[in-house]
Amino acid sequence: MGKADRLDPDNNPWHWLAVDLRIWRLERNLSQAQLAEILGVDDSTVSNYESGTSKVPERKAEILDQLWRTRGHFARIHRHAETVHDPNWFDQYTRYEQRAEAISAYSALVIHALFQTEDYARALIEGAQVVDNVEETVAARMERRQVWEAAHAPEFRLFVRQSVLEDPVGGPEVMRAQLGHLLDLSQRKGVVVRALPKAKAAHAGVDGSFAILRIGQAEHAWSPAVNGGRLVSDPTKVRAYRLRWDLIGDDALSRDSTRSLLRELMEAMK
Structure with missing residues (x-):
């Protein structure tokens, strides 16, 4: 079982953000390398975002919303994650x-x-x-x-x-x-x-x-x-x-x- 499969998006908003990032990327047939180039980061950083090892920065969440026209979806999750207690x-x-x-x-x-x-x-x-x-x-x-x-x-x-x-x-x-x-x-x-x-x-x-x-x-x-x-x-x-x-x-x-x-x-x- 990979790290991404061990995430708990129902109870952890950072995991929710990581899971949605991976889902939306795969739906658009983008590799991690392609998304990394768009976000201005290296391939391992996108992998860490999706596994929950690293948190998606606010500016990157805003870029995702602009890129995929998600009407502030990723930025909203990010704001929520910043304000609630993180059990982990x-x-x-x-x-x-x-x-x-x-x-x-x-x-x-x-x-x-x-x-x-x-x-x-x-x-x-x-x-x-x-x-x-x-x-x-x-x-x-x-x-x-x-x-x-x-x-x-x-x-x-x-x-x-x-x-x-x-x-x-x-x-x-x-x-x-x-x-x-x-x-x-x-x-x-x-x-x-x-x-x-x-x-x-x-x-x-x-x-x-x-x-x-x-x-x-x-x-x-x-x-x-x-x-x-x-x-x-x-x-x-x-x-x-x-x-x-x-x-x-x-x-x-x-x-x-x-x-x-x-x-x-x-x-x-x-």
Whole structure:
């Protein structure tokens, strides 16, 4: 069974858009290569659209409506998909995470999952009291860290609030080890960690955590939420996330100052 055959268009509007794209293309006897040329993308991108692996951008949906005279059909589905809760949001995000060539993330409440130690992750998951199998959830989170071991690990830029670094999640010993792990990762090639100081209480990240992932020439933005989350692929909307990211960077400490802060906090937790 192919990926396109596993889609659930009745319950997932992004799958609905993918299925309709494939149906309309086949009805017009167009190959994926021919449609790719019309949309200005490569063949694999159309394949990813139709399998639900990648989301059809808003501008491409509008082009489809113009091309096939569908009176806004694809654009309407796209608008609907952007506004409703996506039941598969986390699975989709982690697939993007594993493929990303570069990740820019801002952590407002906890240290980003890819930087977490096992003990820190366990303390968070146990404290939240929302999952039945803590160890299974911890293992799944640790598995995500395999991106660091890949032959081509992503470039990673992390902004994190200072208060996140000071919260003694799991107790001083667990938190000290977590800060040490973060310090070690910050010294890896291609990894940048910068703290947003407490003195900067009003800033562009007050609305919460988010990440921007680059895969090839495309960028996707992700923001978490309670019992849900949102993935955004439309270039115009992603640019808004990128602007917010840049503004946070304007207020963040330098890399060296952040490392000094990490060492100071580790010393204070002895």
